[in-house]
Amino acid sequence: MKAGGTLQGMIDAQIASREALESPGEALESPGCLIRRHKLNPFHTVERWDGSYFTKTTLKEVGLVIHLNHSGMRCPMPAACDERLRVVHTTGVHEVSLSYSTQQKVRTCVTFALLKLLHLFSLMGKVSVYDMYRSIERLTNNTGLHMPRSRYRPTMRCLTQWRHLKALKRAGRGHDAEGADGTADGDLAILCPSCPRPGINLPEGWQDVPQEKQLKNNLVSNASTDPGLWNGAAYMTPRSSYENYVLSQADSEDISTCVGFQALAKATTQSTRGLRYTGVAAAVCGRSEMVLPNSVGNLQKGESLVDTWEQMCVAWDLDGFPKSAPNPFHTADTSISEDEVQEQLGRDEAAVQKASRNVALHSTSATSFLVLGLELEESQRRLKIFAAEQSHIPKSLQTTALRDQRKILTDKVKNWQTVQAVYMPGLLQIQTNCGANPIALWSSNPNPEDVELWLPSNLPADQRRAVCVEGLPYMELQLRTAQCSSSLQGLRQTLRIKTRLVYFKNKNVRGQREGTRSRAIIDRIHKRAIHFVQKYRAARRAKYNLEGPGDWEDVYCELRNEDVRGYASGKAKKNPNRRGIWEDGHAPPSPEPAGVFDNQESEESDLDLNDGTEAGPPPRKKRKKGTGETRKELSWIWRTVPLFVDGNDNDDILRAEWSRSRARVHRATEEVALLREEMRRVLEFIKWSAMQWDFRATISPDDASLELKEGISALDINEHDSDDPASDDDGAEDITISE
Helix, strand or coil, X not given: CECCCCCCCCCCCCEEEHHHHCCCXXXXXXXXXXHHHXXXXXXXXXXXXXXXXXXXXXXXXXXXXXXXXXXXXXXXXXXXXXXXXXXXXXXXXXXCCEECCCXXXXXXXXXXXXXXXXXXXXXXXXXXXXXXXXHHHHHHCCCCCCCCCCCHHHHHHHHXXXXXXXXXXXXXXXXXXXXXXXXXXXXXXXXXCCCCCCCCCCCXXXXXCCHHHCCCCCCCCCCCXXXXXCCCCCXXXXXXXXXXXXXHXXXXXXHHHCHHHXXXXXXXXXXXXXXXXXXXXXXXXXXXXXXXXXXEEEEECCHHHHHHHHHHHHHHHHCCCCCCCCCCCCCCCCCCCHHHHHHHHHHHHHHHHHHHCCCCCCCCCHHHHHHHHHHHHHHHHHHHHHHHHHCCCCHHHCCCHHXXXXXXXXXXXXXXXXXXXXXXXXXXXXXXXXXXXHHHHHHCCCCHHHCCCCCHHHCCHHHHHHHCCCCHHHHHHHHHHHHHHHHHHHHHHHHHHHHHHHHHHHHHCCCHHHHHHHHHHHHHHHHHHHHHHHHHHHHHHHHHHHHCCCHHHHCCCCCCHHHCCCCCCCCCCCCCCCCCCCCCCCCCCCCCCCXXXXXXXXXXXXXXXXXXXXXXXXCCCCCCCCCXXXXXXXXXXXXXXXXXXXXXXXXXHHHHHHHHHHHHHHHHHHHHHHHHHHHHHHXXXXXXXHHHHHHHCCCCCCCCCHHHHXXXXXXXXXXXXXXXXXXXXXXXXXXXXXX
């Protein structure tokens, strides 16, 4: 019964549900009407009008008593529930007065609607049960005061049991007389419908098809305190048998070759001490990414060239596993190693000294002197970066690390300059003429990272021979060439790692905490790439000063910011400024040159970081010209070869790129055939699944009641209709794929 008039005039109508207040046209109700309306809907939030404002109350305080299994009618033999009973529902945590015919005292109930919502949110939204429960508490009282006693742990236990019962029901365990106890290993796992399974979705005689026509696809708790409900029943391997097998197979040879067994060997190291398991390994379907049953286990501690390349690719495709044919996708590492050049220069210097029978000028050889100089140059670059990072920290929070590193570098530079006077005897006069006398320089207490080292490459070409001992500039030239080669190799490897990390983050990482951690790792890799860029540019400048222009510039080109990009990244496209956005008499500011210290969102960074996919899949857009896989412009850093490569026609990088293009073409054709076969297998698997439910409909436990048998039959019919493709008018039979 509803009452009209103003709120002040409604003396008898004192109760209103929150839903009624938020619905236009609804009025207040008397307690009796409210109770009758909520007998079958007892989980609404209600408020009472006290003459001035609405105050929160409960249906229990109003007088509502719920009688279970009586369709809203009163139970003839009611038994009062525990006064502390709380029901957790999607609308909040409710105090309920419950009447039921049992002697058990229940304190917490969770509705099926909430359990289903928690399950979906955890699967689709990656929302934790704890966060969901706290949100439901806030629905009850968002002030944070007088919060209901936490029922999180009982809710979590109910959700675990609900998931377990749902899995048993969907696996048809209710039809078996043995029930849940008869569940075999892997019975509760959801099978991948597209995977080939003999007798289910493979045609008869499939094994007789010629091989060339077959599709190919190359310590907080313990088990006794917190036992699992599914010990091998779904995806995880059975615990005892798996661990016994691992221990029986982990011999010394396995430990030295297998990553998984290396975890066993290193189980007592500092990083894994105190851990029961050091990781998890799983096997998934390569097409649908569905986890296989019992596959998850814990880890214990030119035309002629084209013809040749085609033959290599065909031989590689036909070769079985393990493959012994030459890999057409492999590029040999032909970079010049700095260590190799240092050893060669040391041997040459010793041979010259032995042949001339001259006494060594110093205990430190000329090669070692130059190597130390290059190391000091590297230390100066690193210290400049560290000093720039420390400049952004308040002085009150700065440590003595910068001062200590500067003191160490100062001592190293002074000791090196002592040897420099031996191998560059004419340098002092040039330094004095330039106003850079070492004694006067150090008396001014400069920062060691800003001190000029005066290597031979820093001297003018016409004065280099008079200042240095014979052969010293040539030795530095060899070392600088090795630096160019090794820094390019290091940059390429770093970009490979960075691209793989970005792809992994885009596909697998979700959430702020995980995203921040993965971003921090990518940032460290980015800084390593910047280090190699700086090293290459410094080495190339020195090489140019020592050798001058020449053919070597075709190999060691100038490294611009836009050249530093991953193998799978395209060239950054610059968008011109829009017309009409500047006032008359004003010109757009000239773009500043980007440096290696620019933010990762600059044009220098790997474009994979800026493709908009880190927050999820990007929106579908019309394909732009030049953005396809075959239209990407490869940076020169991936096409360069060392200077000492012989003059034959073998181009490993070009052959590898051609082989990848060929593989993509063949893969596209194979993908169409594979997708059609997968569609056929999925339909056959669904038909087989429907037949399984038909068979289950004919069996039931012997002691099942009539009501239980009707429920089992209803479940069978429902699952059969869900799996039967004939029940869908828009079935997959009508789907066609264009070549």
